[in-house]
Amino acid sequence: MNVADKFLVMVAALLIFAAIIGLVLFVVALLEKRGARSVGWFFVGPTVLLLVVGLAYPAVRTVVRSLYNAAGSAFIGLSNYTTIFTSGDMLVVLRNTVLWVVITPFVATAVGLLYALVVDGARGEAAAKSLIFLPMAISFVGAGIIWKFVYEYKYFDPTLANNPRQIGLLNQVLVWLGMQPKQFLLNQPWNNLFLIVVMIWIQAGFAMTILSAAIKAIPLETTEAARLDGVNAVQLFRFITVPSIRPTLVVVLTTIAIGCLKVFDIVRTMTGGLYGTSVVANEFYTQSFTAGNQGLGAALAVLLFVLVIPIIVYNIRQLRRAEAR
Amino acid sequence: MLLLLPVPVGADHRDVEVKMRRTGARRWTATAAATMGLALVLAACSGSGGTTPTTGGTAAGTGSAECADYAKYGDLTGKTITIYAGIVTPEDTPYIESFKPFEKCTGAKVDYQADKQFEQQILVRAQAGNPPDIAIVPQPGLLAQLVATGKVVKAPDAVGANVDKFWGASWKALGTVGGAFYAAPSGASVKSLVWYSPKTFADNGWKVPTTMAELTALTKTIASAGKMKPWCVGIASGEATGWPLTDWVEDFVLRTAGPDVYDQWVSHKIPFNDPKIAKALDAVGAIIKDPANVNGGFGDVSTIATTAFQDAGLPILDGTCAMHRQASFYAANFPSGTQIGPDGAVYAFYLPAESATDKPVLGAGEFVTAFADRPEVQALQEFWSTDTWANLKAKASSSITNGGWITANKGLDPANLVNPIDKLSATILLDPKSEFRFDGSDQMPAAVGSGAFWKGMTDWVLGASTSSTLDKIEAAWPTS
Numbered sequence: 001m002n003v004a005d006k007f008l009v010m011v012a013a014l015l016i017f018a019a020i021i022g023l024v025l026f027v028v029a030l031l032e033k034r035g036a037r038s039v040g041w042f043f044v045g046p047t048v049l050l051l052v053v054g055l056a057y058p059a060v061r062t063v064v065r066s067l068y069n070a071a072g073s074a075f076i077g078l079s080n081y082t083t084i085f086t087s088g089d090m091l092v093v094l095r096n097t098v099l100w101v102v103i104t105p106f107v108a109t110a111v112g113l114l115y116a117l118v119v120d121g122a123r124g125e126a127a128a129k130s131l132i133f134l135p136m137a138i139s140f141v142g143a144g145i146i147w148k149f150v151y152e153y154k155y156f157d158p159t160l161a162n163n164p165r166q167i168g169l170l171n172q173v174l175v176w177l178g179m180q181p182k183q184f185l186l187n188q189p190w191n192n193l194f195l196i197v198v199m200i201w202i203q204a205g206f207a208m209t210i211l212s213a214a215i216k217a218i219p220l221e222t223t224e225a226a227r228l229d230g231v232n233a234v235q236l237f238r239f240i241t242v243p244s245i246r247p248t249l250v251v252v253l254t255t256i257a258i259g260c261l262k263v264f265d266i267v268r269t270m271t272g273g274l275y276g277t278s279v280v281a282n283e284f285y286t287q288s289f290t291a292g293n294q295g296l297g298a299a300l301a302v303l304l305f306v307l308v309i310p311i312i313v314y315n316i317r318q319l320r321r322a323e324a325r
Numbered sequence: 326m327l328l329l330l331p332v333p334v335g336a337d338h339r340d341v342e343v344k345m346r347r348t349g350a351r352r353w354t355a356t357a358a359a360t361m362g363l364a365l366v367l368a369a370c371s372g373s374g375g376t377t378p379t380t381g382g383t384a385a386g387t388g389s390a391e392c393a394d395y396a397k398y399g400d401l402t403g404k405t406i407t408i409y410a411g412i413v414t415p416e417d418t419p420y421i422e423s424f425k426p427f428e429k430c431t432g433a434k435v436d437y438q439a440d441k442q443f444e445q446q447i448l449v450r451a452q453a454g455n456p457p458d459i460a461i462v463p464q465p466g467l468l469a470q471l472v473a474t475g476k477v478v479k480a481p482d483a484v485g486a487n488v489d490k491f492w493g494a495s496w497k498a499l500g501t502v503g504g505a506f507y508a509a510p511s512g513a514s515v516k517s518l519v520w521y522s523p524k525t526f527a528d529n530g531w532k533v534p535t536t537m538a539e540l541t542a543l544t545k546t547i548a549s550a551g552k553m554k555p556w557c558v559g560i561a562s563g564e565a566t567g568w569p570l571t572d573w574v575e576d577f578v579l580r581t582a583g584p585d586v587y588d589q590w591v592s593h594k595i596p597f598n599d600p601k602i603a604k605a606l607d608a609v610g611a612i613i614k615d616p617a618n619v620n621g622g623f624g625d626v627s628t629i630a631t632t633a634f635q636d637a638g639l640p641i642l643d644g645t646c647a648m649h650r651q652a653s654f655y656a657a658n659f660p661s662g663t664q665i666g667p668d669g670a671v672y673a674f675y676l677p678a679e680s681a682t683d684k685p686v687l688g689a690g691e692f693v694t695a696f697a698d699r700p701e702v703q704a705l706q707e708f709w710s711t712d713t714w715a716n717l718k719a720k721a722s723s724s725i726t727n728g729g730w731i732t733a734n735k736g737l738d739p740a741n742l743v744n745p746i747d748k749l750s751a752t753i754l755l756d757p758k759s760e761f762r763f764d765g766s767d768q769m770p771a772a773v774g775s776g777a778f779w780k781g782m783t784d785w786v787l788g789a790s791t792s793s794t795l796d797k798i799e800a801a802w803p804t805s
Binding site: 286 | 448470563564566567630771775783
């Protein structure tokens with residue numbers, strides 16, 4: 001096909017595209033004049049179409065795929081799900097995901113909330129906030145690499161004259177304190193906690209920003225009335241601040257929890273899911289694309305989907321309740 | 326966006342009419358704008374794809390003497406062959422360079438694309454019906470998976486004849502799936518190598534061992550001398566962590582049980598946890614799980630799991646480690662300027678077998694896999710399997726990346742290799758006494774070869790027992 005032909009094809013494609021869009025708009029205009037309800041479909045239609053093609057169809061395919069064997073050639077029923085809940089390695093994966101989802105949201109939100117309260121109205125608030133918000137600007141992979149260096153291990157033998165230099169910040173601190181450097185990413189199950197720290201480091205800034213805005217939105221009258229009633233700082237926090245920002249708290253907690261269910265980048269960058277640190281999303285990738293077991297991979301994806309649903313439902317309910325108020 | 330202009334509630338009829346007409350007009354403007362935008366995008370896209378091949382033109386070179394060898398491929402002017410591989414910069418340049426004479430003489434255009442996600446992507450592309458014309462597949466196991474998608478085409482007879490002539494039956498078998506020959510070998514590497522410092526060895530009076538017993542004795546001597554640990558090992562490699570140990574095990578199966586048992590083990594005719602394999606794994610353990618022997622420059626045994634394989638051999642240079650077992654391609658990991666050679670700072674010796682006369686060699690290679698049988702694709706496949714191409718590629722690698730590429734093609738002229746390690750590897754590979762065996766984990770099903778085996782070795786070096794490790798890997802072997 002030479003250039004002229006290609007150009008003709010391109011022009012033809014453009015004309016057809018313009019004709020179709022023109023036709024759609026023409027029909028919409030006609031219907032709109034009549035005030036027909038069906039005009040709504042023209043606006044919703046493309047979205048629905050894209051959702052079906054990009055979300056519903058793959059979701060159904062994944063569910064079907066999860067009932068087939070590794071190569072997708074034979075139906076094996078729920079075997080893949082049985083594997084997930086019985087094999088030792090998979091149970092470790094589930095345990096780790098639970099650790100992530102239980103620990104991260106609460107710690108990150110608590111840190112963020114505390115920070116928001118402490119810096120609220122203080123001098124240099126903006127600077128202090130940007131400091132803790134900065135990690136949010138770093139990608140998960142970037143954060144993973146940074147923290148991998150922080151945890152980096154080199155041996156240290158006090159009897160030797162020339163030990164290798166510690167590259168890892170944490171281990172250098174341990175050596176300065178006269179302790180032995182540790183293999184932070186190797187020893188189970190603590191290595192999971194050292195990975196979770198990275199997520200908290202990133203998400204605390206997010207929690208702080210949202211919660212700080214919510215705290216500032218508490219009407220001054222409420223706080224003043226409480227102060228006149230003679231509450232102390234702890235009571236003010238317990239009976240005024242927390243109830244006032246409750247919907248925001250729930251949104252922050254659930255958002256971070258969903259993020260933790262899906263966590264992949266940090267684990268993959270820092271340990272590759274080895275040494276007992278794999279989580280569902282990472283295992284899903286490993287099984288599907290490295291170990292060539294797409295059935296098990298699909299089953300893990302479905303599991304992830306099922307786990308996210310209750311959190312999203314709760315999140316939406318809370319939002320509705322907040323709006324209804 | 327303009328379509329969503331709201332009509333204010335309660336506006337009188339005439340006002341609405343006017344607004345409607347106005348929005349109507351704007352709608353057409355919007356369409357025109359969108360169309361213009363799309364036109365620009367399309368124009369940009371067709372710009373990159375629309376370049377006509379500039380090489381050849383009217384098969385310019387076909388008449389000249391240098392193109393005599395290419396006459397059999399015919400005039401392929403205007404034809405394009407797409408190649409997809411995992412070999413990225415800088416190693417891709419010698420590849421592209423090695424096809425230049427073919428392009429010049431036949432008029433065909435070779436479009437080489439590569440990315441590091443090749444091994445995952447090629448399967449996805451094949452399954453989706455969007456494969457390249459040719460893929461450079463680095464594992465027989467992956468080749469079998471690709472053949473199972475039904476998209477791979479058989480190699481033409483001329484390629485089969487070339488492989489018979491230049492490689493021999495064992496290599497041809499690696500490119501054969503279910504009795505049909507699909508893929509000719511391309512590059513190769515030798516894995517049965519131990520890196521060491523000739524200077525350190527000379528200073529301490531240590532001799533390069535020629536039998537397994539001598540290697541064990543040397544390990545003891547170095548350990549008791551106390552100057553450095555005899556071995557340094559590192560198996561961290563992201564998601565592939567553990568693979569260097571699979572090479573260790575394969576090398577030791579070849580030595581303690583022999584090539585025949587090795588073949589049975591790889592093809593699962595004997596179980597993965599066969600006592601003979603346990604014996605080989607224990608032999609590896611005797612070396613690298615003994616704190617007296619490892620991990621030179623890095624710390625205790627557990628550091629094997631966390632040391633990047635790229636860094637693992639570097640302590641040889643600073644005298645904290647004596648030996649490092651790794652493939653020929655490890656040469657690229659030493660800092661630039663490091664003298665590599667029999668009198669240099671580092672060199673390698675062949676990992677000895679039980680006796681000095683046995684020469685089992687563990688290695689790996691790439692396979693040229695075609696997904697199309699158009700004449701130009703088959704012509705390139707045929708050219709790729711000749712000694713002409715092998716020497717072109719060796720020359721290109723020598724001049725562009727200072728070597729680092731060898732092939733088991735018997736037509737390779739050693740004079741085209743510049744680097745001592747390449748020369749050593751080629752000597753080992755082309756030695757008629759050598760019993761070459763392809764990397765076993767690359768031939769096993771992915772669930773084992775790039776799953777349970779890697780993971781099992783990582784757990785094993787961190788303290789899991791030999792029997793529980795082998796049982797676990799055996800259990801992961803797909804039943805079908």
